[in-house]
Amino acid sequence: MRIEKTFIKDLLIVEPIVFEDERGYFFEAYSKTKFRDLGIDIKFVQDNQSYSKKGTLRGLHYQNPPYAQTKLVRVLEGEIMDVAVDLRKDSPTYGKSFSVLLSAENKKQLLVPQGFAHGFSVLSDTASVMYKCDQFYNKESEGGIKFDDPSLSIDWGISLEEAIVSEKDQILPFIENCNSLF
Template structure:
């Protein structure tokens, strides 16, 4: 397993070892011991699966502390653009985002710690996304930011006329108006 640090502190890309042969492939998608050795100390307690079609943009979602969630995201079918936005006050990258393509071909994983908003767009005909969370879903703590916020300038790689947005996501506030309560710590 290879750990790739991004330019945003604590956002990590994981490149698992993939063993391929004529039958297919094998990879270890998670090992608590190996991830802890790599500095990922989240204790995952919930797994989620999402299937979406081309053009779907989900997000940007997060939960307020103390219900915030770290996520370990991967794709088992298709291709997505996965995006994390730093919401940690006093962070040197507060308000910045990082985007990466995750796919069934590259088999990369994206670790998003607590204190980030998360979203993705589907770039293939369809995509199945799986992610581990270190906290349970809390409807009362659920918050979000508009996917098309002018200040964030996220290129979702989906033409505007082909974007599919849920009614819930279409009314999320701007980055400047969104409520968040995360603090950056080294």
């Protein structure tokens, strides 16, 4: 596995070593030992999976402490624009967003640590997304930021006028009014 650091501390792109031959390919998406050898020691407790149509936008979501989640996000089928926003108030990159194209083809993963809001948009006809979490979901600790917050200037790679967004995500506050406890 190879780790690529982003401009935001602790937000990492993980690239597996892929073995290909005439049958197809094989790779380890996650290995506790290999992650630990790379300095990442996380105990994942839950896997989540979603299936979405082209133009779907999910997020930006987070959970406050003590249920804050680290996520390891990957795409099983299709292509997404994956986005993370730094909510750590003492961070020099507070309020900054990072986006990366994740796809079944490129097999990249994004490690989103606790203290970040996360979301994605679907660029392909459909996409199946799976992510590991180091904390269980807790409804009372959930929070979010509106996807079109002008202070974030996120390029989701899709038309926001045509985006398929849940009612819940449409009424989230901008970052300046969110209830983040990081």
